[in-house]
Amino acid sequence: MISTLAIILSFQLIGEIASRALALPLPGPVVGLILLVLTCILRPSVAAHIRGTTLGLLQHLSLFFVPAGVGIVAHGDLLREDGMALALALIGSTVLAIAVGAWVFAAVARWTGSTDPEAQKGPNDA
Amino acid sequence: MRDPLLIWSYLAQGPLLWLTATLVAYLAGDACFRTTGRQSWANPVLIAVILLALLLWLTGTDYATYFEGAQFVHFMLGPATVALALPLYDNLPRVRKAALPMLAALIAGSVTAVVSALLIARAFGISGPVLASLAPKSTTAPVAIGIAERIGGQPTLTAALVLLTGIFGAIIVTPLLNALNIRDWRARGFSVGVAAHGIGTARAFQVNETAGAFSGIGMGLNAVLTAIIAPLALRLFGG
Numbered sequence: 001m002i003s004t005l006a007i008i009l010s011f012q013l014i015g016e017i018a019s020r021a022l023a024l025p026l027p028g029p030v031v032g033l034i035l036l037v038l039t040c041i042l043r044p045s046v047a048a049h050i051r052g053t054t055l056g057l058l059q060h061l062s063l064f065f066v067p068a069g070v071g072i073v074a075h076g077d078l079l080r081e082d083g084m085a086l087a088l089a090l091i092g093s094t095v096l097a098i099a100v101g102a103w104v105f106a107a108v109a110r111w112t113g114s115t116d117p118e119a120q121k122g123p124n125d126a
Numbered sequence: 127m128r129d130p131l132l133i134w135s136y137l138a139q140g141p142l143l144w145l146t147a148t149l150v151a152y153l154a155g156d157a158c159f160r161t162t163g164r165q166s167w168a169n170p171v172l173i174a175v176i177l178l179a180l181l182l183w184l185t186g187t188d189y190a191t192y193f194e195g196a197q198f199v200h201f202m203l204g205p206a207t208v209a210l211a212l213p214l215y216d217n218l219p220r221v222r223k224a225a226l227p228m229l230a231a232l233i234a235g236s237v238t239a240v241v242s243a244l245l246i247a248r249a250f251g252i253s254g255p256v257l258a259s260l261a262p263k264s265t266t267a268p269v270a271i272g273i274a275e276r277i278g279g280q281p282t283l284t285a286a287l288v289l290l291t292g293i294f295g296a297i298i299v300t301p302l303l304n305a306l307n308i309r310d311w312r313a314r315g316f317s318v319g320v321a322a323h324g325i326g327t328a329r330a331f332q333v334n335e336t337a338g339a340f341s342g343i344g345m346g347l348n349a350v351l352t353a354i355i356a357p358l359a360l361r362l363f364g365g
Contacts, residue, residue, distance in 0.1 A: 008205045015208070025353045027268040029207035030346050036211035037218075047215055054209045057202075058338070061328035062170045063152045064203045065289065067196035068267065069175035070182070072286045074189030079286060085250030089260060090287065093243035094295045094321050095302060097264060101235025101317030101344075102308045108227040109310060116220060119336050121309040 004053035007046070011036045138187070144195025151177040164332065166300040171325060172293050207266075207324070210346075213331075213339035220336065221343065224312055231313065232344065235320035236351045237359075239264035244363040253364075259283040261360050263291045265352040266323040266345055273356050288323065295322020296329035311337040319344025 015032030018024065024031060040047040072079075079086060109115050137143040155173030162168040182192055193200070214221070221228075243260050252260070259279030262270040267288045274284035299318040308314060315337030318326035323345045331338030 005205070008208045011211075012204050012208045025269075025350055026346075027207075027266070027272075027349070029204040029268075030266075030349060032204075032208040033211045033214070033342075033346065036208055037215050040211065040215040041218070047212060050212060054212045057206055057209045058213065058331055060152075061206050061324065061331060062156075063149070063174075064199060064206050065171050065292065065325050065328070066148055066152055066174045066178070067193060067200040068203075068285065069171055069289050069293070070178045070192060070196070071189060072175070072289055073179040073182070075282050075286050078280070078283045082252055082256055085247055085252050086256070086260065086287065088250060089243045089247035089252070090263065090291050090294060092246045093239055094264070094291055095298060096242045097235050097239035097321035098295060098299055098302055098317045099306060100238045101231045101320050102303055102310075102313040103306065104234040105224075105227045105231035105313035105316055106308050106310050108230040109224065109313070112226045114223050114227060116223065116310070116312060119220065119311040121311055121314070121334075125334065 001053045004050045007050055008032075008036075008054070008057075011039075138185075138191065141195035141198065144187075144192045145198055146195075147178060147181060148174070148196045148199050151181075159332075166297050166329065169293060169297050169329070171328070172297070175293075203324070210327070210339075210342035213335060214342055217336060217339040220312070221339075224340075227313070228316060228340075228343065228347070231316055232320060232347050232351060235317055235344070236264070236348050236355055239321050239348075240352065240355050240359045241363055244359055248363065254278075255280055256283065257364055258360055260287055261356040261364075262352050263287040264321050264323065265349050269349040269353065273353055277357050277360050289325070292322045292325025295326045299326060299329060300333070312340045315340035316344040319346075320348045323348070 011032035012029050014035060016028030019026060019028040019031045151174040152170060154177060155170035158173050159168045159170045240261055244257060247257055247260055255278055258277045259274050262273040267285055270284050270288045271281045274281055295318055303314050311334050315330040318330055319341030327338060327341040327345050330341035
């Protein structure tokens with residue numbers, strides 16, 4: 001567990017340094033993610049080593065958003081003034097973006113013949 | 127027995143109390159999520175945030191004091207983002223096969239998210255810095271804040287809008303795509319990652335690992351694309 005954490009933190013650190021040094025449009029952790037995927041491709045043993053702890057971490061991905069979420073309440077006055085209009089814009093645009101994105105993905109997958117029978121939602125899935 | 131006020135003033139100083147409260151509130155949210163049969167409206171982030179906000183209000187604690195303790199949990203966002211490498215690696219053959227659908231869905235979803243938000247907000251009379259704060263709301267928080275600063279938005283407002291978008295997207299994605307009868311896990315995950323970043327990705331992982339992997343990719347790619355699209359869209363549709 002500690003060695004996995006050290007590996008992940010090292011990749012984040014390298015990502016942060018690269019993101020800043022090269023003025024990339026991507027945040028450090030995303031650069032770290034890309035470098036870690038490349039490392040796993042070159043050395044599959046790394047993927048096997050970090051598997052347990054990493055999947056455990058991702059199972060509770062929601063937890064890590066809680067402190068920032070509480071910040072919405074702290075900045076409530078910012079939202080009060082234009083609250084209704086902002087809420088409508090958020091709701092409308094999020095519904096449209098998810099619907100359009102998923103529909104385009106499914107349509108292009110059909111046209112290009114890149115459908116994936118194993119990645120279909122069954123009738124009993126959530 | 128010592129004066130309880132003394133104990134409280136000791137606890138209110140250090141990070142222990144609010145770190146513990148954050149974990150317990152999340153576990154309570156997660157328990158609600160499980161007992162409702164993993165219903166998307168019982169979102170664990172939303173429940174935990176409401177519980178903690180109530181607790182802060184009842185105890186008269188300000189956000190800065192709370193964050194002293196909660197920052198340890200907040201810090202884990204970075205490592206968790208790096209950890210998305212593993213499901214991405216596991217799904218690589220699948221990802222290679224889906225390059226074209228992903229590219230098309232990325233452009234369609236990202237443009238829709240930015241342009242429709244600007245048009246709706248403008249129709250309701252929003253302009254200037256508030257509009258600029260809204261433009262990057264579908265992308266992951268650190269990138270969104272950077273974009274907002276560059277195009278004249280308010281970073282704290284953007285941070286709040288990003289989180290609200292994520293929570294709403296995570297709640298709406300399952301009923302919405304069920305209604306549209308889209309059953310491809312890749313499409314379901316990818317679109318929620320593009321529209322609702324990490325919180326959408328967390329939801330996708332709760333449901334299906336392939337959906338989670340594609341959601342992580344959608345989030346990462348949209349971070350890049352929104353940095354390009356948001357300034358352009360604001361110039362075209364920002365009034």
